[in-house]
Each structure stands twice: as structure tokens, then as C-alpha cells.
Amino acid sequence: MDYSIKIIPLGGLGEIGKNMMAIEISNEIVIIDAGVMFPDEGLPGIDLIIPDTTYLKDNRDKIKGILITHGHEDHTGALPFLLRDITAPIYASSLAKGLIDVKLKEHRGIKDATVIAINPGEPISLGVFEAEFFRVTHSIPDAMGISLTTPIGVIVHTGDFKIDHTPVDGNPTDLTKLAELGDQGVLLLLSDSTYANVEGYTPSESIVGQALNQVIANAEGRVMIATFASLISRIQEILNSALKHGRKVAFVGRSMVNNVNMALKMGYLSAPEGLIVSIKEIDTLPRAKAVIVTTGSQGEPTSALVRISSGFHRDINISNGDTVVISATPIPGNENLVSRTIDNLLRQGATVLYDKIALVHVHGHASQEELKLILRLVKPTFFVPVHGEHRHLRAHAELAQSVGVRDSNTFVLENGNVLELTQTKGHIIDQVPSGAMYIDGRKIYDEYNALLKDRKNLSRDGVLVLIIDRNQIEGTDFISRGFIEEEELSDIRESILEVIKSTLAIASTERHNNSDTKNLIKDKVTSFISQETRRRPIIIPFISG
């Protein structure tokens, strides 16, 4: 039988194949990752964004398993939604399994999910596929790439990765394994493109550890460090430094406290008895004996750090001589929130170190030289850059060509593209539903939902409800929210009543039904108001009598 493989990056916003992808061969599918994205200010009311799961739902019987590369939300967060529609075993590292188990427990109605903890090198049999994870370094421990042996060849997927020769947990990216795979022949490489337009090498996490150690060694007062709760390695380095310099450490913020507790229990973090103390206890210590690790590095308005920065935190305050480190980079869209937080911390008297002025953060993705190294080791016949927006994939494709991958064997895909590969060639043969689904409370909406459009319009110019009694138009009630002020509205009230009167007269002459009449009033009043006030509120007429 002649096999061919289908490669299908699915969903997310902008980034291709990041949150989820499917690999399919005859009647069998393996899913790689199932993650979420977080909405920006342009999507008010939306809690989460997940990839479109239509294709997987429609092919649920083919699905053999879900392979999770690491425990970050953008690779695991959609599992509770995906598992509403499909049933398949989930394979993940111990740490990722720990995080997924917590997540699944929070969602009602997901029962019988099978999450299997798996180590690098353990074979997983998934129908016609043979899968095996290999270690990579990333900004969370226990991150892994995947090699997938299929009847027509081996597929290697890097997952999110960087090459860190001196990782804090002692587990570097398994270059030996990649070299072996390359030596045996790899049909297809799928590789992380997040930083494919950045030259050189991404620095080791240990560089940040050294910088934080300097701060902890030299600070006069308290040291407060804001970072991501999943950056377990960085937290370990902070614990090590605190121990060395005679300070105690307290953790603040729900996700930080939960992650630290889980990591301690599972052995991903280690700290001698007494090093970690409660926030109440740290408050009783001299300021030079305290380190506080907190969430809020993105300036999230309800986070501990932001409340501390405005002097509103119940337990923690800032004094002159304290040092605050924002050990993170603002995600695009969060810059203003982060800047405001830095300014307020300075106003409280802290010295503040942040990414623009000190090396207090490195990211978890490979830069150009690392990507070329992987390409040279794996020597794939075909190459599909993934994890990145279009310009990153293009940059990665150019890198691949520069190290010898054939131009015609490199495919820059869009989400939903179906790339069919044989041993000798590839074509995009189809397009399946992709794009984003929006989670709002308990509901899931698609991109073009009228509700989301209404909200956008409401946010711009508000709403005006007109409760019209046909028999007494003068008595029409005007109810508005977010449109204009009472006084301004009463200035144009009479003119709007005139518009309503004349419109009702036309409607009655032309024998419109109630619904047509309402639409006509809506149009006429909208155009009058837009002329008069330069605004376009949503007009809702209600006619009685």
C-alpha cells in the first residue's frame, strides 16, 4: 500500500501550528498539543481563545492519541474543551501531566480522561505511528520534542525549544538523539519558529540566575522578583541565591503558590526546611533578609505586584532601599500595563530592574544559529516551520534553505492547510476549518459572531433605547448608556421625536409591518444622530400602541 501523510496545523490567532496540530495517515490521527491563547483588549468579555476543533470532531474515530510537548497553557489549555468532543489517551511528561490533571479537575463534565506520564525515550504505540519523546530545554522543565515513526519515514517535531548547554535542571536538549535520528534519515522536520528572525544564540537561563544572584547579594532591602509561575528553573535559582545570602523566600499570587507547591511535591524544586516561609512570616523579618517571588510580571491589573505598586496590598509594602525585578518581557499588548507598574513601584521608593535596562530575563525559544544547528543535525528531506506568525515561518524557511534544505521541499503553511507528503513530494491538497473559537463564560463562539460585533459597537458609542407609544409619541422614553450625557441628549430630544413622527407617518402610508417600521426608525434616527453628534450608538426602538 502506498502511504501518504497529512500535516494539518490547526488554529490559534496568527501563530501557525502553535496551539494544536494533527498528523494523519490513512485512517489514523495523532494530535500534537491542544493549547489556548489569551485575548487582548480588542476582545472584551472573552475569557480564552481555542483552536477550531471541527476537523477533529468530524474525524474523532481516527484519533489515536494526543501528544503534549510541555505544560504551558498555550499547549495544554484547550484540552478540557477538546475532550468534550473526542476521547483519546493523552501522553505528557510528569510535570505536564501534573498541570493537566489540575486543569481537568476544574472543568465539570470531563471524566475518564486518560493522562499518561511518559519519559523521554519510552516508545508509544499509536496505531500505525510509533512515537517517542526526546528532551528539549524551554522555559518550563520537562519540555520534550517528538519523533514519530510512520510507514513512510520519520517525522521530528521540536516542540517549543532552545539549546541551553547549561540548563538549571541539568537536562539539555538531546542533541545526540537528534543526530542519531538525522543519521538514520528524517522525512520531515517541524521546528519552532518563534524567534527565527532573531540573529545569533539565545542566552542560557543561567545568565539570568547570575544576574538575580547579584541583585540578591547586593540589595540593601527586600528583593521582590516578578516572573512567570511556570519558570520553575528560575525559581530554583532564586531559592539557591537566597540560601547562599541568608535570606528567606515567600511566594505570592495564586498560580505562583500552586505551581511552587506542586513542583516541590514532585521534586522539580528543592529547598531545605525553613528557607521558604509564609508571607506573614517574611513581614516579621528584617528587610535585608527577605526575598518575595510574585506573579504580575505582565502588569495584570488584579495581580499582587500591581496592587503592591499602588500601595493597595494587604500584606506587602515597598520601602526605600527595596529592589524589584521584573524578570520577564512584556507580551505585545501588555507594554503599557507593565510600564505603569514600573513607574508606580519607583514612586513607592523601590529600585526597579526590568528587561530594557538589565539582563533579568531570557526567553525559551531558539534563535537563528540554534535553528540552523537543528536543521544540520536532523537533515530532513522536507521542512515545515511551525510555532510563529507568517514572517517567522518565512524567516525560518530561508534559514533552512541556507543550510541545504531544498526550496521545493519547504512548506510555509497557514492554519487549516492540509499538506500531503509522500516520500518524494508534498502538496497542499485541502483546507479544513481553522482559526479561533472564543470562550465566553460557558459558551464557545466563532470569529464572526454577531454578539462580538455588537459589543465592539456598544463600546464605541453606547446604546439608545426608544420606548415609543404610537398614540403618544411626545411621551417616548429615552434610555441611554454610554452614548452622550443627559443634558446633551435632552438638547436633541425634540428633534429625534420629529424624526420618529415623520418616520411613523411614512411607515403608516406605506403600510409597513411592525418590524419594518422599527428598522426604518432605527435607520432614520441613526443617521440623524450621527449627523448631529458624530456618533453611531446602537439604536433600539420599541413600539407599543
Place this chain on the structure above:
Amino acid sequence: MDYSIKIIPLGGLGEIGKNMMAIEISNEIVIIDAGVMFPDEGLPGIDLIIPDTTYLKDNRDKIKGILITHGHEDHTGALPFLLRDITAPIYASSLAKGLIDVKLKEHRGIKDATVIAINPGEPISLGVFEAEFFRVTHSIPDAMGISLTTPIGVIVHTGDFKIDHTPVDGNPTDLTKLAELGDQGVLLLLSDSTYANVEGYTPSESIVGQALNQVIANAEGRVMIATFASLISRIQEILNSALKHGRKVAFVGRSMVNNVNMALKMGYLSAPEGLIVSIKEIDTLPRAKAVIVTTGSQGEPTSALVRISSGFHRDINISNGDTVVISATPIPGNENLVSRTIDNLLRQGATVLYDKIALVHVHGHASQEELKLILRLVKPTFFVPVHGEHRHLRAHAELAQSVGVRDSNTFVLENGNVLELTQTKGHIIDQVPSGAMYIDGRKIYDEYNALLKDRKNLSRDGVLVLIIDRNQIEGTDFISRGFIEEEELSDIRESILEVIKSTLAIASTERHNNSDTKNLIKDKVTSFISQETRRRPIIIPFISG
């Protein structure tokens, strides 16, 4: 008489003294700049933000003049609003005057504004103040700083500036003048802090000119360059390169075309006959003979560049071999819009150069070494960093101390602070109204306006109008926008009616009036819905019968 001076930075969001400031001595005030800010996505429906003008209105009789440092919107855009309340002569460079005249003409009701074109070195007598402008380089031609001679000493204000030894227009920052002023003794320096946390020197605009020249020399197809309409020097460099390499230039985008026409007329731009052609004409030329300069470098959704990137522009398309240069840096908040535009241009087949991968933009503000140079030349007794957010002012204050300004003579202010200076000391003695005013259509609102809050709430969860007839509660009309879908609403309709019934029963027992009853229904329905749907739409009950 013992004089003292008051320094009052006014308004804006975050940046201190950027958009406007007042300098006051006994009963006389000079205003420096009167600019706007542009709202981000968090302020839907708002057109512009201006500084609070209350203090100036309350002291209108004291105002002797308004000095404009340069023609950018964030230094001139609030003039039409300020001039509604005060009358005073405006002094500006010829180019800034040209831009201001256009702006004032667009606003009805501003008559008799006096805008006086002034050259560097010309003395201006403003009551007790003697003002004189001096040249600085910035990202618009004809930018100037100010020296203000007062009875107790000289004040130097740099305006927005950088030190460019090879400016395109041949007019460098007047270091000689600054040295002379410093030699004679300066009481107070107010200096641009925008990039005070950036080490080293800001590169010369001519570096970008060289990079663009390379692109124009080597591109196979069309070259399209997106930049700010006010970057006249960069436009001149593009014209020079196009001429050199046998290409014609067309301009696209309303503000680009207007600015270029004005700059040509006033002599700030020069181009031989026939070099500049219309967009229709450029479309008839071979692609290798064309350069198009356009707006849209911030990814503005209605801009020409964005329409071109999605293939929706009437006159201009992209072909393989074309090169697009985004000759700008995204303003914080615009990153995602710009990234999406780059991706779409790549998808259309263009090669795209942007700030992250090529040196195609430099900014117009001084970095640390330049700021130290100014401080060393001016040698002020007192120093007030301005133009920047709090962390930038703090960084600038530290620079000043590192080059010998006394710690106790350096003042990091907040907008609205009144700093009183004598020849020997300074104190913050008062706080005047400051902060932002929001322009919405024809109205101006303050920060805490209920309308803006309503819009924010509406955008999150929409609105539900309940039209209740006391005598027939079953027949209550439900009208919603942006809340939940019809079907979902009809699922909870019966339960909401129950809530209304029981609430009306309570209200009638407790003899509530209509308004109290409405509020009670609003509260009860809100809490029921929030429990049931996890959302909090704005509930508007209307009760008849």
C-alpha cells in the same frame, strides 16, 4: 521685589510635561506646547486626549504667550481646544505655523488666533519674560528649544531633540548657543527624557537614508516605504535616492500627500520637475522604476498600507519582487497591528524590511550620552527632567547627578505639581488640576465620566433591556445586544420572569416608588444572570402599567 518662578507640567497620560507646561512668574504665564495624545483600544469611541486646561482657564488673564517647540501633533494638537478658553499669541517655526494654521482652519469657532512665525535667535518679549528659540534636531524639520530669560535667571527647555551631527536638512542642534547659555549661567534646565534609559547615542537620520538608498538601488520591483508623514527629512532622502536610481515617486495617504505638498510649497522639500508623479501615473511605469511613499506604518486599519497588504487597495497592488519597508517603530499598543500588516504583505509576495530585522528607522530623541553632553554644556543650577514617563525622568535625574547636578536641585515632578524656584532653592508648593481630558465627537469629558465606564461595561457583556408591563409580566419584552444569543436567552427567560415577579411583589409590599423598584429589579436580575451565565450585562428595566 523677590521673584520666584513656578514650573507646572500639565497633563497628558503618563508622560510628564510632554504635551503642555506652564511657566509662571508673579502674574505672568508662558505656555510651552499644547499637544494631544491618541487613545488606545482601552478607550473606545474617544478621538483624542488633551491635557486638563482648568488651571490655564482660571488664570487666562496672566497668559502672555504660547511657545511651540515643533509641529508634531503631541505638541500642537490641543491648540484648537485651548484657544476656546484663552487668547494669547502663538510663536512657532514657519513649518509648525503652517501645520497649526491648517489645524485651526479645520475647527469652527476659532477666530482671531495669532500665530507668529519666528526664527531661531529672534527675541520675543512676553511681559517679564524674554524668550528666544534655538535650533535642535528632531524627527521633523524646524524643531527648536527655548531659552527664557527671567528676572531671577535663565531657563533652558530643550523641546524634543536629539544630537544629529549630519542632519539631512543641514541644521544641527545649536550646541554653540547651549554652550554660551551655559557659560553665562543657567538657573534651570528642562530636558527631553524620552530615551533617558537608553545607553549610548541615537544614530543619525542619515544612517536610515543610506539604508533606504541601498534598498532603492537594489530592489527588483517596486519599492514601497511606509513612514510618518511628518518625517520630511526621510522623505527628502527617498526623493534623492529615487532620482539617483532613475525611479519616480508617488505619495499615498491623505496626511502624507498634504504634508508633502505643504513642505514642497514652503521649501522644506525639493524635487526636480517630473520626479514626483501621481499614483495613476506610477501604475503605468515599469515596477523597477517606481517608489511609493505611504502612511500606515503603525498598521492603522484604514490606512493605504493595510489596504494594500490585504489586496483591497483600488490603485496599488503587490507583485513578487516588490520590496516594502516599514520605516518606523510600532508605538506601544500597535505591535500586533503592525505584525499582521507585515505578515499580509509577505503573503502578497513582497520582501518586507522592518525595524526588527533592518536599520530602517531611527527615532528623534537623545540617548544617555547626548543627554549628558547637554547637561555638561548647560551646567544648570536646577534640573527638571520632562517629556517621559516616571521611570524615564528618574533615569534622567540619575544622569544629571552623575555629571554634577546636585541631588537636592533635581526635581522629578508629576503632572500638576507646582515647583516653586528661587535663585537658591526649590519646593513643590501646590498641585493644580492635571491629567487627561477626553475628546469624543464635539464633547470633552474628564477621566471619571460615567459614559466611559458604561462603554467599558457594555463592551464586556452587552446590555439587556426589560420592558415590563406590571399587569402582564408574562408579556415582558426582552431586548439584548452583545449579551448572549437568542436561544440561550430564551432558556433563562422563564426564570428571569420569576425574579421580576417576586421582586415586584416585594416592592409592592414595601411600597417602593417606581425608581426604587427599577433599581431593585436591576440588582436582582443582575445577580441572577451573573450566577446563571457568569456575565454582568447592563440591565435596563422599564416598567409600565
